[in-house]
Amino acid sequence: MKKLALILVSALAIASCKNAAKEQAEAEQAKQATIDSIRMEVAAKQAEEARQKTIDSMKVVAERQRIQRQQVIASNNASTTTSSTTTTTTQKKGWSNTAKGAVIGAGVGAVTGAVVSKRKKGEGALIGGAAGAILGAGVGSVVDEKKKKEAAGQ
Structure with missing residues (x-):
């Protein structure tokens, strides 16, 4: 009976050690999954910020181009009004x-x-x-x- 009790205690000790190792491995996997999830969220946030910066810079460039077009149109209108009084219109030449x-x-x-x-x-x-x-x-x-x-x- 003593031998049987000794064998049983030994078997329980070995089984509990294996369970602890398994639980520790599962805990490590859960930690790694959490870390990976956080990294993915950070990467997604950085990508969104980069995309937003690109959109903002494109808006700035478009606004500059719009202002330049308005300035060109305004200067063309100004030169047309001043030059139309001083010059005569010439007929456009066609093909020879x-x-x-x-x-x-x-x-x-x-x-x-x-x-x-x-x-x-x-x-x-x-x-x-x-x-x-x-x-x-x-x-x-x-x-x-x-x-x-x-x-x-x-």
Whole structure:
């Protein structure tokens, strides 16, 4: 009976030591989980602060740009009102006949070259477009010269 009691006490002592180790490990895990949770909260807060700083700086930049635009508009309005009384309006120049002829000639030449070419449509379009641009520019140049002479004669 003494042996049995000794064995039982020893078994209980060993079991209680194992339970204490297990409880200590669980306590360490709980502490680590708490620490990790706090770190995540701090990181989230820092990220939110950084995002808010970025938004605030973007607002400041947008406000500066808005003020600059207002200043430019105000200065343009001021210069328009002062310069409109002193200068006459000039008519905006359009395309010259040379440029118009070159563009029209290139388009017509490209279409014609693609249609006429039997095998290589792209090559025909390039050659036709180049030839058409040259001929169209030549015709437009002749028309420009004629208009200059008429304007000088008046």
